[in-house]
Amino acid sequence: MASVKFISQNGDKQDWRCDRIAAPWGLNTPGPDAEWLFRKDVCLKPFVHAKLVITTQGVYEAEINGQIVGDHFMAPGWTSYDRRLQYQTFDVTANLLNGRNCIGVRVAEGWFCGRIGFEGGHRNIWGPHPALMAQLEIYYVDDTVEIIPTDSTWVVQRGPIQLAEIYNGEKYDATREVPYWSTIVPEGPCDISHTWQPVLCMPPLSERIMLTSGFGEPVRRIEIIKPVQQLLSPMGKSILDFGQNLVGYVRLRNIKGSRGHKIVISHAEVLENQELCIRPLRQCDAVDEYILKGDQAGEKYEPRFTFHGFRYAQVDGWTSDSSLIDSVEAVVCHTDMEEIGSFACSDTLVNQLYHNIRWGMKGNFLSVPTDCPQRDERLGWSGDLALFAPTAVLLFNCYDFLKNWLVDVWYDQQTLDGVPAMVTPNATLPDPVWCRRKPCAIWHDVTILAPWALYGETGKVEILEQQYDSMTTWLQKLPRNKEGCTHLWDTSIFQLGDWLDPDAPPDAPWKGKTDAQLVANAFLIQSLDLMTRITALLHKTGEKVEFEKGLNAAKKEFQEEYVTSNGRLVSDSQAAYAIAICFGLLTPTQQERAGDRLVYLVRKNNFRIGTGFAGTPFLCEALALTGHIQVAYAMLLENKCPSWLYPVTMGATTVWERWDSMLPDGSINPGEMTSFNHYAFGSIAKFLYERLAGLQRLEPGWTKCRVAPCIGAEFSEASASHETPLGIVSCSWKTTHFGKKQSRLEVQITVPPGMTCEIFLPEGSGDLQKTVGQGEWTFETCFTRENEWPVKPLPAKS
């Protein structure tokens, strides 16, 4: 059978035989336009195989003979459209018939030219209107191949989706449905050909824009959630509670009512005074609408080109005789990643916390890693990912997803003269203090931190090779002081620091109590440290020597600037100690004293959290590293605000952006940034795996691991399992107390082929140490409990 050379991964455009087509009125539509329906009738000889290769500037859903092609949602996905556009290939052999067929493609604005960005966002960031490129490839029985590309023979008209916006939602008018739009029109009186117009053939895609199949899985409709209750609000509104803050949309069936009647679905993450609380959504309506065509048999509706972050949906205008709650379900959408981690323990609140972290990651890994899924942002904020990546890789397989995004991080960085964008894809940000072209610690360290996390999880050096130029360019561009500490950050540069420190004013989240320069420099040193390891792995000997020199000089300056010889830090804060301890910035004596000081601060704060985005991932780990696991558990189990469990006790089902997104009286934090679905504080899941369950990766790609549960507090059991590149590794432990201070410990461990596992378990008043290989292992020990529990806070006067 003859074959056509197929489009290569790196975007060889010669295989694209199609025109880029648009509606002829595209350029004259200043505001948001209705969706465009494209159509082409084709007649086929007997064939054996057929493929559809397709992409849009915008978002699309294709149909052949009235059947939807594939199961992607918001295709072709979000990339840095000025440099990279993803396409999809579908096997459509089963969709096509010998003889007459019809291809239809509905196209809407999506991220490409719909409103997106910060502080309300902008329209038309990557182009003035959507465009479609597609080709159907038919492999005939007679060994010939035909390509049917988008070209001037296609026709177009507006479809029933009157508005399809990511923030504002979708408005579907069923009275404007176009009969037979993607099917062959039957002979007879229903000739509708006059409603279609010839398309406009646009100039080819700019040379700069690469067509690529991308690396990650697509976004799909992953799960269905039924409402748990229907509420009647004080204002008389019908509100459905799905019991879970989720990302996706509401699907309605059994819709009945008169033609032209409108049903309105409004979304919110929380209720305030028993009504939907939409203030945190800012300039984002999050409202879908359906106008009935009046079909007495009942109608169905689900949006295609928008998504919302919500737990509650208010449905106005329900006139059907079927009950609303039975006619509604939520469709959960995210990038289709495999869940590769699990964790559980004997504390139900901690288990709920872990549940919330999983859901936070699902909702925010939608085509790109986003800050939040509900308000007028949903952007690829790099700092959030930089801090969460080491946790993310333990929960879901996100290697390809992040690899794909990192390619765009580098593209955006190149367009900004080597300084990474604050958000990738770079939805142009307005220019307040921290935005465009301004170098920023942590956010821009994503160039190093994210590839390093992916390498650690998989052992794949290729991700370090792929991102090497991005890493080194960033470190070259990072502005250092001209005099004094010339290896540290230029102190005149504004930093976000320990963003969202609970003591920062609600309207100035960068004004935390930890010196933002100290935080920036600690992350710089961490980046330099990683670069010495990365250059060694990539056999770049000369570069390694240079990075080592820079690292040692920066460490020395850090010591001089921020640390006393006894290990006190100039910012006497939880974040400063946690970061300095975990990043190895201290001498052994300083480290020990810093650990004691951290304990002092934590006890003084009644075990409540005093850190923001930057310090939080390191807080419990720093306590564990310096021998204070019980204090770490006291923090983990604290449920007064700010703490990890406070949101859980307030009914949270995802991780909040602020420790107090909801205040203890149930009112919503008046601050501008009050999301109930931000993954950053969920970085504690790494500690749950590594310390509470005790499963730690020691070598990249899991060739070596350690099982060393930190038994403490009142935890009586914990377990974690993880699907590594070598297979599933798991450990599960249980204790029973007997005697005043004696406990029995049972541990079960599974080690896959190719992995060695170091085991450290308490035994008697010492440790049992063993190294094992592949197999199922069971250990039983008896040990003396020595740890004090509960740990006491400091007396009020100290």
Ligand code: BGC
């Ligand atoms: C986002 C954050 C982000 C921050 C940085 C916020 O609006 O939601 O998660 O990192 O801005 O400025």
